[in-house]
Amino acid sequence: MSTTTTAPSAGTATQAAPSTGMRFTGWAANYIDERTSASTAVKTLGRKIFPDHWSFMLGEVALYSFIVILISGTFLTFFFDPSMTEVEYSGSYVPLQGIPMSVAYHTALDISFEIRGGLLMRQVHHWAALLFVASVALHMLRVFFTGAFRKPRELNWVIGFLLFVMAMALGFTGYSLPDDMLSGNGLRIIDGMIKGIPVVGAWISYLFFGDEFPGTQIIQRLYILHIMLLPAITIALIGVHMLLLIVNKHTQFAAPGRTNDNVVGAPVMPTFAAKAGGFFFIVFGFIVLIASLFTINPIWNYGPYDPSPVSAGTQPDWYIGWADGALRLMPPNLDWVIFGYTLPMGVLIPTVVMLVFLALIAVYPFLEAWVTGDKREHHIAERPRNAPVRTGIGAAAVVFYCGLWAAASSDLIATHFRVTLEGVIHTLQFITVVGPFIAYWITKRVCLALQRKDREMALHGFETGRIVRLPGGEYIEVHEQLDDYERWKLVAHDEYQPLMIRPDDNGRITVRQRVRAGLSRWFFEDRVAPVTQREIEAQKH
Amino acid sequence: MAITSPASPRRSGRRHPLATAALLIVGLLATGGAYALATSTATAETTAHTAEMVEEGGKLFAANCASCHGILADGTAAGPSLIGVGALAVDFQVGTGRMPMAASGPQAEVKPVQFSQEQIDAMGAWVAELAPGPAIPAERYFAGDGDVANGAELFRINCAMCHNVAGAGGALTEGKYAPGLANIDPIHVYGAMVTGPQNMPVFSDMNLTPEEKNDVISYLRYIDENPSVGGFDLGSLGPVSEGLFIWIFGLGGLVAVTVWLTAKSN
Amino acid sequence: MADIHDDRDEAVAPSTEVATVDDHSAAAPATAVVRADRIPNPGFPPHRPRVTDLDPKKEKQAERTISALFLLSIVGSVLAVVAYFAFPIDQANPGSVRLNNLFLGLGITLALLGVGIGAVHWSKALMHSHEEVEMRHPTRGSDESRTKAVEIFSQANKESGFTRRSLVRNTLIGAVAVTPIPAVVMFRDLAGDDDPVALLKQTMWDEGVRLCRDPSGTPIRAADVTIGSAFHVIPEGLAELEYHRIEEKAKAAVLLMRLPVDELNEDPAKADWSYDGIVAYSKICTHVGCPVALYEQQTHHLLCPCHQSQFDVANHCEVIFGPAARPLPQLPITVDDEGFLVARSDFRDPVGPTFWEINR
Structure with missing residues (x-):
């Protein structure tokens, strides 16, 4: 192997007589490495360790469904024409024959009815989009509830948050493209919300649509955003997200031998690569299976966009549902007129509430770090019960979000459960406003109870269900002690104390400090300390 | 109760038809599937009302309907006047089981039909005798062989806002709803359009011509006969059922896969 | 990076996992309490070999299963290609689209799942199963x-x-x-030079414009509108517009209803806006612009299917439920010499969603 020996960075040359295939591989590897220094990358990344836990795969589901979206979406662009020029339908779907419609809708129908595999790709694309946003959301929840956003991963949390926003934006722009009645009414709602913006609303709407609503531009504009700008930003963000993942290394759950200073798991090559690569094919196959069996967005039912008709059950895709629900929950008659100018608070309040909610999600890691004063690096994913207040906050946010989300299907809830529409709305108004507090309180209590149960288990072992009668006639249930490995999971977490108020250099105690100390007390006060060695010993004797 | 509220005579009056209806159900169950056979054949000849039919219908009406609608069918506090509603309204209301109502609620529900088609026609004939009203149309107006594309467009403009574009139904105010339209007997679709039952607006022949109504019926028939090309339609409920599906079965299934993926092999 | 192929050795000593106490902030003293008697990390548990590690037969079996899955994947790819040609789309038969979608999809599914499940099974059953350890270093640069x-x-x-x-x-x-x-x-040139505010405040309706059926554009006689009827209405001439048809329709769509006259509570000032119980209201919701078209002929309520705003037609469409704030604008109507319904003027209030300058 003369070629490899001359290359200083190509690694050790094989000594045994190589086969033709091996010789070619060696030649190719050397060729590439001499031009790219690829061996350095393989050396750094090839044996990187990834810990195993099912919840660590959720981000992969998101990444893979995004790749599926890119693949299926590329196929669709070859057949889709985003023009809003009006034509008469001449395809094979009988109930639309002779109906005037935009070229965009016509080509979307052609993809469904004339091109073999076109409908499949459309359904793959749409199902993958729904799965993408859902898996991003679930991945975020996992990261939140395990505290995996703590230092040094706060910035990656923010990037992940931006990806969530991008996912919603990509979804919405795509949902509007077929220019059918459902997506047109969705755009009309967006138009209505834009017009409600103080001072410039009417103008922004006019510029956005290029004319009075709906104009003849909007589909092309959304198309460019959907297939070029937004995917480019998303891909860039995913790149940074993955890069920071490599720099920070993955978190792991506490387990025997795992510490804050190591990472235990399978190396990228070969085990993790095989698993993750295989998982990509599974996710892809699973999406194709769904797409071949289940209809999604049957655009042919809705007909071309026309401002006059509308369908019962007009809803956006699930990830925009919470915004639609927020609009539905507002009480009537909230236009404020100030100096003759009108503020439609029925639209503005939900918009502001949603923006604040999103902003809180984005900055949560920084808020928590400030409240706890914790500046250490954390690489052990916390069990949700060991951070009761955070878990409670998360549960409150989930209830709030789900309340809004459910409101988007208020009409379907009413018909399917045979209740009144008004009753559903009033109930959900209550759930969205009061529910988060109840959810916070219950969750925190449940977490504390679980922590106490863990203590109990660590100290006394688990109940065996075996009842023994003692010589004195007393009955006891035999407890069996955990071994050291089993116990570790229950005692591995840190113990925390709230921040204390301390005078600053001038001997003063600022309001800021008082607030911070108060919040810190709230965050930590009820924590149950992990079992200590001394307690275990005391228990034994 | 000592106080006589205006509602109390209504309530006592309502028990009467219910009891009769219950008896009738027993009787009809004994006669078996007469209804199923009758619906398909009887409609064409119903326009001719014989005196016998009218008399028979009057008796049935007095026994089953009069307590709410009044013995002269001029309406009471419990039920509207039926003068001028025509045989078509009777065919729709009784033929879909909505009448007699089982209980007062936001709206009359579809129930098992309690009368044979002959009996329904007889009641229809009697009601039609009271004053002219919409009659059972000629069969060509609900044959479902019209212009599907025109029907689909009319359906989207006039019907979809309540019944949903795929005819899946939808919610109205205060617990009322627009029912789903899958596999409905075309004469009942026609009847609903012409008579505007309950809160449904009336679509008279001046609004939608009988031919246009046939087009709408043709479109509904098309959706009945052609299931969604994309596969199972998840109830045609649109994005809500799609979202629930992807969360529960899509993501749920993949989470199950991740558990398998990360579990230690035996 | 420290590779530990034998599990238990080099398990990190308890001393190294003592939390580093926060010392960066003067205002924030330590929050993590490090107890001297903390239970030590027991180190790695003994490695549990898999059946494939112990039993060469099982190993062979797993190998066969995995290759079978990969072969199945090849079969799936072939089936997908076969399905592509065997289930062509027949223009006259929509069912053919369904079959094409189904079988092409199932073939591709098989092809992908075969590769995926096979690769994962390979990694789980046959690849090296010992966990390895990599040390972390503080993220900050040295x-x-x-x-x-x-x-x-x-x-x-x-x-x-x-x-x-x-x-x-x-x-x-x-x-x-x-x-x-x-x-x-x-x-700026995303849109033209018109003033959008002025455009929002005017529609095609004007004095004498006939009310016509949507979509045919045929005019409506007052006598056509029976009690309980709801007509979906466009202005005369809209159906023939070459330019801006949809934009005009988005503002001018109207719902025409006839109520029993005694059930209509009309403002005396607007009493002549209706004709013998026939009223016409904008169909565009004043909330965010969905078509409000769910008319209940007995309660005289109009419901918007998008956000459930409800309007009372008997009381000038005032809002009775839901997020809308303004009543639906009423189109003043009357009847012309030939008995056709005509508008008396444009809407007196702007139609559609509320915007900043709407009351100016």
């Missing part, structure tokens, strides 16, 4: 590289005079901050 970075910055500063030449620096910052402004201006 002190050495930080010092070097600071040096580079200060050298760059010295060589450029970035802090010293404050005029140059500040003007640069200002210049760069201003450069995007032309881009903002250039978005």
Whole structure:
């Protein structure tokens, strides 16, 4: 192997007589490495360790469904024409024959009815989009509830948050493209919300649509955003997200031998690569299976966009549902007129509430770090019960979000459960406003109870269900002690104390400090300390 | 109760038809599937009302309907006047089981039909005798062989806002709803359009011509006969059922896969 | 990176996992309590071999299963290609689209799942199963590289005079901050020169414009509108518009209803806006613009299917439920010489969603 020996960075040359295939591989590897220094990358990344836990795969589901979206979406662009020029339908779907419609809708129908595999790709694309946003959301929840956003991963949390926003934006722009009645009414709602913006609303709407609503531009504009700008930003963000993942290394759950200073798991090559690569094919196959069996967005039912008709059950895709629900929950008659100018608070309040909610999600890691004063690096994913207040906050946010989300299907809830529409709305108004507090309180209590149960288990072992009668006639249930490995999971977490108020250099105690100390007390006060060695010993004797 | 509220005579009056209806159900169950056979054949000849039919219908009406609608069918506090509603309204209301109502609620529900088609026609004939009203149309107006594309467009403009574009139904105010339209007997679709039952607006022949109504019926028939090309339609409920599906079965299934993926092999 | 192929050795000693106490903030004293008697990390548990590690037969079996899955995948790919041609789309038969979608999809599914499940099974059953350990290092750069970075910055500063030449620096910052402004201006021509506010306040309706059926455009006689009827209405001439048809329809769509006259509570000032119980209201929701078309002929309520705003037709469409704030604008109507319904004027209030200048 003369070629490899001359290359200083190509690694050790094989000594045994190589086969033709091996010789070619060696030649190719050397060729590439001499031009790219690829061996350095393989050396750094090839044996990187990834810990195993099912919840660590959720981000992969998101990444893979995004790749599926890119693949299926590329196929669709070859057949889709985003023009809003009006034509008469001449395809094979009988109930639309002779109906005037935009070229965009016509080509979307052609993809469904004339091109073999076109409908499949459309359904793959749409199902993958729904799965993408859902898996991003679930991945975020996992990261939140395990505290995996703590230092040094706060910035990656923010990037992940931006990806969530991008996912919603990509979804919405795509949902509007077929220019059918459902997506047109969705755009009309967006138009209505834009017009409600103080001072410039009417103008922004006019510029956005290029004319009075709906104009003849909007589909092309959304198309460019959907297939070029937004995917480019998303891909860039995913790149940074993955890069920071490599720099920070993955978190792991506490387990025997795992510490804050190591990472235990399978190396990228070969085990993790095989698993993750295989998982990509599974996710892809699973999406194709769904797409071949289940209809999604049957655009042919809705007909071309026309401002006059509308369908019962007009809803956006699930990830925009919470915004639609927020609009539905507002009480009537909230236009404020100030100096003759009108503020439609029925639209503005939900918009502001949603923006604040999103902003809180984005900055949560920084808020928590400030409240706890914790500046250490954390690489052990916390069990949700060991951070009761955070878990409670998360549960409150989930209830709030789900309340809004459910409101988007208020009409379907009413018909399917045979209740009144008004009753559903009033109930959900209550759930969205009061529910988060109840959810916070219950969750925190449940977490504390679980922590106490863990203590109990660590100290006394688990109940065996075996009842023994003692010589004195007393009955006891035999407890069996955990071994050291089993116990570790229950005692591995840190113990925390709230921040204390301390005078600053001038001997003063600022309001800021008082607030911070108060919040810190709230965050930590009820924590149950992990079992200590001394307690275990005391228990034994 | 000592106080006589205006509602109390209504309530006592309502028990009467219910009891009769219950008896009738027993009787009809004994006669078996007469209804199923009758619906398909009887409609064409119903326009001719014989005196016998009218008399028979009057008796049935007095026994089953009069307590709410009044013995002269001029309406009471419990039920509207039926003068001028025509045989078509009777065919729709009784033929879909909505009448007699089982209980007062936001709206009359579809129930098992309690009368044979002959009996329904007889009641229809009697009601039609009271004053002219919409009659059972000629069969060509609900044959479902019209212009599907025109029907689909009319359906989207006039019907979809309540019944949903795929005819899946939808919610109205205060617990009322627009029912789903899958596999409905075309004469009942026609009847609903012409008579505007309950809160449904009336679509008279001046609004939608009988031919246009046939087009709408043709479109509904098309959706009945052609299931969604994309596969199972998840109830045609649109994005809500799609979202629930992807969360529960899509993501749920993949989470199950991740558990398998990360579990230690035996 | 420390590879530990034998599990238990080099398991990190308890001493290394003592939490580093926070010491960066003067205002924030330690929050993590490190107890001296904390239970130590027991180190790695013994490795549990898999059946494939112990039993060569099982290993062979797993190997066969995996290759079978990969072969199945090949079969799936072939089936997908076969399905593509065997289930062509027949224009006359929509069911053919369904079959094409189903079988092409199932073939591809098989092809993908075969590869995926096979690869995962390979990694789980046959690949090296010992867990490995990699050490973490603090994310921050080493002190050495930080010092070097600071040096580079200060050298760059010295060589450029970035802090010293404050005029140059500040003007640069200002210049760069201003450069995007032309881009903002250039978005002005996203739309034409009209004033959108004025456009929003006018529709095609005008005195004498006939009310016509949507979509046919045939005019409606008052006598056609029986009690309980709901007509979906467009202005005369809209159906024939060559330009801006949809934009005009988006503002001019009207719902026409006839109520029993005694059930209509009309404002005396608007009593002549209706004709014998026939009323016409804008169909565009004043909330965010969905078509409000769910008319209940007995309760006289109009429901919007998008956000459930409810309007009472008997009381000038005032809002009785839901997020809308303004009543639906009423179109004043009357009847012309030939008995056709005509508008008496445009809407007196702007139609559609509320906007900033709506009351000006």
